[in-house]
Amino acid sequence: MGNTPPVGRKVTLSDIAAGCDVSRATVSLVLRGSPLVNKHTRARVEEELRRQGYVYNRAAANLRRRTSSSIALVLNDLANPFFAEFAAGVDEVLGSTGYVTLLGSTSESTERELAVLGSLMEHGPAGIILSPAEGSDAQQLLSAVGTTTPLLLFNREVSGDISACDHWDRLFLDNQHGSRMATEHLIAQGHKHIAFYGGHSNSSSCKQRRNGYAEAMKSAGLRVEPQWLVECIPNRLDAVAQCEQLFNGGTAPTAAVCYNDAVALGLMLGLHQRGLQPGRDFALTGFDDIAEAAVSAPPLTTLAVTPRARGRQAAELIMQRLQEPAAAPRQTIVPVQLLIRDSSSPPHA
Amino acid sequence: MGNTPPVGRKVTLSDIAAGCDVSRATVSLVLRGSPLVNKHTRARVEEELRRQGYVYNRAAANLRRRTSSSIALVLNDLANPFFAEFAAGVDEVLGSTGYVTLLGSTSESTERELAVLGSLMEHGPAGIILSPAEGSDAQQLLSAVGTTTPLLLFNREVSGDISACDHWDRLFLDNQHGSRMATEHLIAQGHKHIAFYGGHSNSSSCKQRRNGYAEAMKSAGLRVEPQWLVECIPNRLDAVAQCEQLFNGGTAPTAAVCYNDAVALGLMLGLHQRGLQPGRDFALTGFDDIAEAAVSAPPLTTLAVTPRARGRQAAELIMQRLQEPAAAPRQTIVPVQLLIRDSSSPPHA
DNA sequence: CCATGCTTTTGGAACGATCCAAATTTACCC
DNA sequence: GGGTAAATTTGGATCGTTCCAAAAGCATGG
Numbered sequence: 001m002g003n004t005p006p007v008g009r010k011v012t013l014s015d016i017a018a019g020c021d022v023s024r025a026t027v028s029l030v031l032r033g034s035p036l037v038n039k040h041t042r043a044r045v046e047e048e049l050r051r052q053g054y055v056y057n058r059a060a061a062n063l064r065r066r067t068s069s070s071i072a073l074v075l076n077d078l079a080n081p082f083f084a085e086f087a088a089g090v091d092e093v094l095g096s097t098g099y100v101t102l103l104g105s106t107s108e109s110t111e112r113e114l115a116v117l118g119s120l121m122e123h124g125p126a127g128i129i130l131s132p133a134e135g136s137d138a139q140q141l142l143s144a145v146g147t148t149t150p151l152l153l154f155n156r157e158v159s160g161d162i163s164a165c166d167h168w169d170r171l172f173l174d175n176q177h178g179s180r181m182a183t184e185h186l187i188a189q190g191h192k193h194i195a196f197y198g199g200h201s202n203s204s205s206c207k208q209r210r211n212g213y214a215e216a217m218k219s220a221g222l223r224v225e226p227q228w229l230v231e232c233i234p235n236r237l238d239a240v241a242q243c244e245q246l247f248n249g250g251t252a253p254t255a256a257v258c259y260n261d262a263v264a265l266g267l268m269l270g271l272h273q274r275g276l277q278p279g280r281d282f283a284l285t286g287f288d289d290i291a292e293a294a295v296s297a298p299p300l301t302t303l304a305v306t307p308r309a310r311g312r313q314a315a316e317l318i319m320q321r322l323q324e325p326a327a328a329p330r331q332t333i334v335p336v337q338l339l340i341r342d343s344s345s346p347p348h349a
Numbered sequence: 350m351g352n353t354p355p356v357g358r359k360v361t362l363s364d365i366a367a368g369c370d371v372s373r374a375t376v377s378l379v380l381r382g383s384p385l386v387n388k389h390t391r392a393r394v395e396e397e398l399r400r401q402g403y404v405y406n407r408a409a410a411n412l413r414r415r416t417s418s419s420i421a422l423v424l425n426d427l428a429n430p431f432f433a434e435f436a437a438g439v440d441e442v443l444g445s446t447g448y449v450t451l452l453g454s455t456s457e458s459t460e461r462e463l464a465v466l467g468s469l470m471e472h473g474p475a476g477i478i479l480s481p482a483e484g485s486d487a488q489q490l491l492s493a494v495g496t497t498t499p500l501l502l503f504n505r506e507v508s509g510d511i512s513a514c515d516h517w518d519r520l521f522l523d524n525q526h527g528s529r530m531a532t533e534h535l536i537a538q539g540h541k542h543i544a545f546y547g548g549h550s551n552s553s554s555c556k557q558r559r560n561g562y563a564e565a566m567k568s569a570g571l572r573v574e575p576q577w578l579v580e581c582i583p584n585r586l587d588a589v590a591q592c593e594q595l596f597n598g599g600t601a602p603t604a605a606v607c608y609n610d611a612v613a614l615g616l617m618l619g620l621h622q623r624g625l626q627p628g629r630d631f632a633l634t635g636f637d638d639i640a641e642a643a644v645s646a647p648p649l650t651t652l653a654v655t656p657r658a659r660g661r662q663a664a665e666l667i668m669q670r671l672q673e674p675a676a677a678p679r680q681t682i683v684p685v686q687l688l689i690r691d692s693s694s695p696p697h698a
Numbered sequence: 699c700c701a702t703g704c705t706t707t708t709g710g711a712a713c714g715a716t717c718c719a720a721a722t723t724t725a726c727c728c
Numbered sequence: 729g730g731g732t733a734a735a736t737t738t739g740g741a742t743c744g745t746t747c748c749a750a751a752a753g754c755a756t757g758g
Contacts, residue, residue: 009415010473010497012714023738028716038736053495058471059408060714063743066358070472073452078440079657081640084433091427091454095465100472103422103452105440116444122407123419123449124359146402148359236644265644291430295585295614297646308428361744372708377746387706409744412713700758707752713745722737728730 011054020048031056068126070100071318074116076133076156078105081290082307083131086154089311090129097319099126108133110140117144127318131155134203138165150321154314157204169321170331171314175205175287178303178336179212182257182285185301185338187220189346191255191283195228195246197267198239199259206259209287213257225250232266234259239266243274254282254347261286261293261302264343268296283344287336298342305336360403369397380405417475419449420667423465425482425505427454429611430639431656432480435503438660439478446668448475457482459489466493476667480504483552487514499670503663506553518670519680520663524554524636527652527685528561531606531634534650534687536569538695540604540632544577544595546616547588548608555608558636562606574599581615583608588615592623603631603696610635610642610651613692617645632693636685647691654685 006015013031017024022041029037030045037045058069071094075083091101102125104116113133120128121144128151132141138160145151152169179196186194196213199206210229217224227250232242239262246253258264264286268278276282279298286293286302293300317332355364362380366373371390378386379394386394411417422439424432440450451474453465462482469477470493477500481490487509494500501518528545535543545562548555559578566573576599581591588611595602607613613635617627625631628647635642635651642649666681 010714014714024714025716025718025738026736029737032716036736041736055495056471057412057473057714059473060412060743061716063406063409063412063745064714064716066743070451078437079430079434081428081430081433084430084436085428087433087452088427088454088456091452092456095453095461095468098468100468101452102419103436103440103450104444105437107437107441112444119444119447119449122405124406124408146404236640269644291585292641292644295618295641295645359744363744373744374708374746374748375706378707381746385706390706406744409713410746412715413744413746415713702756702758703754704756705752705754708748708750710748712747715743717742718738718740720738722735724733724735726731726733728732 010057011052012057013054015052016045016048016054019052020044062124068124069098070102070123070125071315072102072104072117072120072123072125072128072130074104074106074113074120074128074130076106076108076113076131078103082288082305085307086131086311086314089308089313090315091311092308093312093315093319097315106133110134110136114140114144117141121145121149125149126322127151129154129314129318132158134200135159138162141165150318150325152314152318152321154310155205159202159204167329169317169329171310171317172331172333173205173305173310174333174335175208176212176215178287178305178338179209179257180216181212181336181338182287182301182303183213183216184220185340186255186257186283186285186344187216187222189255189283189344191347192222193225193228193251193253193255194222195230195253195256196224197230197246197256197258197284198232198242198263199234201229201231209257209259228253228256232259232263234263236262236266236269239263240270240273243267243270247274255344256282256284258284258286261288261290261300264300264302265292265296268300268343279343279345281348283347285344289339293339294341296343301341301344302339303336304339305334310334359406360401361406362403364401365394365397365403368401369393411473417473418447419451419472419474420664421451421453421466421469421472421474421477421479423453423455423462423469423477423479425455425457425462425480427452431637431654434656435480435660435663438657438662439664440660441657442661442664442668446664455482459483459485463489463493466490470494470498474498475671476500478503478663478667481507483549484508487511490514499667499674501663501667501670503659504554508551508553516678518666518678520659520666521680521682522554522654522659523682523684524557525561525564527636527654527687528558528606529565530561530685530687531636531650531652532562532565533569534689535604535606535632535634535693536565536571538604538632538693540696541571542574542577542600542602542604543571544579544602544605545573546579546595546605546607546633547581547591547612548583550578550580558606558608577602581612583612585611585615585618588612589619589622592616592619596623604693605631605633607633607635610637610639610649613649613651614641614645617649617692628692628694630697632696634693638688642688643690645692650690650693651688652685653688654683659683 289304
């Protein structure tokens with residue numbers, strides 16, 4: 001009954017055509033659910049597809065149709081739960097739209113970033129979602145991705161000459177306002193000596209968060225001492241290490257707005273090591289609302305950014321861009337939400 | 350000087366060939382660094398490639414060569430830091446080998462899993478790394494991925510008739526031994542009434558962990574009361590909710606071996622709500638060593654599984670499989686390491 | 699100048715799908 | 729039955745690359 005499937009080779013549309021005595025064109029129409037084909041033939045073809053275990057070769061179709069069915073997702077740090085959630089959100093939407101996610105992780109290295117983008121571009125993605133590594137250069141990125149593939153910049157601005165990249169869409173968090181809210185909250189709790197702790201002052205998100213902090217301090221008529229602006233690598237380890245800088249001469253702060261949750265959790269450990277109990281002797285806030293923020297001791301007051309929703313949003317934005325390639329570039333700034341927990345109590349009497 | 354690049358269309362190898370007056374075949378040879386081509390011509394072609402901003406179309410090449418340059422990575426829960434780290438490890442190795450990662454996240458849904466696999470298969474990956482959703486059926490998976498694409502099963506066994514899938518490679522954690530070590534540790538601390546908390550008893554990893562626990566209890570001559578085997582969805586939320594089950598009649602346990610860290614952290618919260626202080630009034634252990642395990646209150650005794658290294662290992666295993674498609678299938682069981690922290694102190698006097 | 703062997707280059711047919719214009723079949727009406 | 733319109737099917741070219749066998753170029757030596 002019928003031919004046997006081919007050996008050592010995948011079943012193609014021609015195999016199906018031969019198997020049920022129609023042309024390749026007809027099989028192709030069936031595959032795409034065209035109403036042109038007679039339901040009799042359709043049934044016959046579909047039966048044969050099943051019988052031979054045909055799987056569609058999308059690469060071949062894309063080649064002929066000059067289309068693409070993939071989106072590149074390039075992240076500076078996939079291991080960070082924030083980006084992992086983001087990626088899950090992106091994939092959720094892309095998957096349901098029939099696109100496939102090409103993943104690339106750069107581990108915060110601009111070199112790897114260029115290499116990864118170069119490699120992904122060879123697969124001709126329909127669009128790119130990029131959360132750039134710190135210090136990524138606009139010109140270099142541009143020459144890696146070209147000018148024809150739509151790109152959505154997430155989370156961070158790139159450095160260098162941005163004017164050449166003004167056709168990119170952008171999706172950023174409202175860092176400045178978030179940080180301002182956190183600072184205002186600490187002020188409302190009665191704190192007067194408040195530090196901004198962590199991050200690299202050259203990264204765009206850190207600048208924005210510092211601005212929000214400075215704004216709030218200024219509005220409240222509070223001064224900022226230079227040693228209250230402490231930089232550190234935005235991870236727990238370095239945050240522990242740099243803790244002492246907060247207390248090097250001058251007026252010691254009684255609270256700190258931290259660059260993000262990881263830094264805040266690190267600072268908590270650092271404070272412990274100095275004999276200070278965070279949440280009682282010293283107030284602090286984070287940024288991101290990573291899972292552990294709710295279960296730290298004490299639970300961390302922070303800014304929720306709902307990364308999964310951001311991922312969905314990013315995917316939707318890039319889909320819209322594909323719909324209307326010529327529409328004006330869009331910059332979206334999403335609000336963040338202050339979650340008050342126990343780490344930001346009033347100052348000690 | 351020279352032709353202008355084409356408009357509204359990507360630069361192809363023919364454009365380059367025309368641009369410097371050689372045949373397509375020669376350009377192709379240059380691209381692949383063939384020693385056949387004269388270094389004069391090579392220079393001319395390379396100059397033209399730069400000038401026109403050519404990007405290689407790997408899909409077309411793969412079609413002609415009947416090869417593939419992608420690996421599908423399908424995960425049951427990308428948002429889980431364990432799998433995020435795993436994915437980062439996979440991508441790290443694949444990226445450096447010139448492969449690209451096709452990501453798919455199934456959110457623990459077997460339906461989505463089949464859909465995702467179907468969609469990814471259409472892109473013809475060279476191999477698949479799959480961490481199956483709970484309850485995935487061997488037959489269904491097999492019919493989704495076919496028998497020709499090598500598959501590496503990670504983390505969990507699938508259910509149903511496994512015999513048809515015995516050509517798959519496997520990479521599992523030594524759940525049973527890990528759990529046994531944790532239990533033995535609690536016993537050594539002096540606990541006699543020890544529960545096994547969380548997970549679904551039908552999932553293979555939960556079964557294995559329970560076995561390790563049972564083994565240790567039996568060896569120590571300790572009995573296990575039925576209400577000490579508590580099931581819950583392996584996340585924090587449900588772990589909090591099911592806490593009371595531990596104390597519903599019978600002898601109350603003084604310690605629990607938890608299915609994983611998320612569950613353990615949830616149980617900590619649940620204990621708090623009952624007025625018990627974890628680590629002092631009740632000892633517990635986790636599994637995974639997620640980042641927050643080290644900073645919870647108290648820090649959690651758990652089993653380190655180094656997911657990033659597992660990711661790298663998985664990528665390497667699948668690469669090896671591609672090298673030797675006919676080699677005997679391999680099952681790798683990686684040991685886990687007990688990390689003793691403060692949550693597993695001796696019982697209260 | 700031709701034969702020989704080496705290096706370098708090249709047309710044209712693939713790969714597996716889609717598009718398109720044209721051919722074929724079917725249905726319907728007078 | 730013939731004519732017309734609609735429904736269905738179909739070759740053959742094409743997407744951007746690689747493969748292959750064969751051609752062309754170029755020394756060398758007799």
